Amino acid sequence: MSQTHSDTAFRNKRHQAKDLSAPHLRALRKELLLVRADVERMELAQATIELRQAVTHFSWLKFIVPGFGGMRMGSGSKAHFLNAGSIGALLKQYPLISSIASLVLAKPLRATIAAGAKPALKWGGLALAGWEAYRIWQQMKNESAASTNKEQAVDSGY
Numbered sequence: 001m002s003q004t005h006s007d008t009a010f011r012n013k014r015h016q017a018k019d020l021s022a023p024h025l026r027a028l029r030k031e032l033l034l035v036r037a038d039v040e041r042m043e044l045a046q047a048t049i050e051l052r053q054a055v056t057h058f059s060w061l062k063f064i065v066p067g068f069g070g071m072r073m074g075s076g077s078k079a080h081f082l083n084a085g086s087i088g089a090l091l092k093q094y095p096l097i098s099s100i101a102s103l104v105l106a107k108p109l110r111a112t113i114a115a116g117a118k119p120a121l122k123w124g125g126l127a128l129a130g131w132e133a134y135r136i137w138q139q140m141k142n143e144s145a146a147s148t149n150k151e152q153a154v155d156s157g158y
Contacts, residue, residue, distance in 0.1 A: 020028070
């Protein structure tokens with residue numbers, strides 16, 4: 001069987017003007033990836049704004065998050081200066097600072113909890129060990145009493 005047609009005989013013929021070379025295809029892919037990254041960045045920014053708007057209804061957050069109460073927009077340069085200088089705006093602009101602050105503030109809290117938990121665990125462990133020793137002693141006492149009763153029953157002829 002001889003092959004009369006080449007492998008590309010039945011493929012659609014493209015015009016040479018539409019044929020893109022490898023560098024052009026790479027450039028096109030790069031642009032598509034950049035546009036996709038921009039779209040995702042914008043979606044993330046929008047989701048962040050929506051989350052902040054949803055959370056602003058919680059008035060107790062201003063006691064937890066420093067500068068949260070000063071994030072309201074006001075008029076005049078003084079209000080803008082206070083808003084830009086607040087800790088909340090700083091944390092919004094530099095999220096790494098928020099992570100470092102969290103780490104720094106969490107360490108004393110962990111130390112305080114650990115300092116309170118160590119004696120509780122120590123004395124709780126000792127109390128548990130004492131309780132188990134008491135239960136074992138009670139079992140031994142009951143077993144010895146039962147064995148004494150059996151010996152007396154055997155000696156008396158029952």
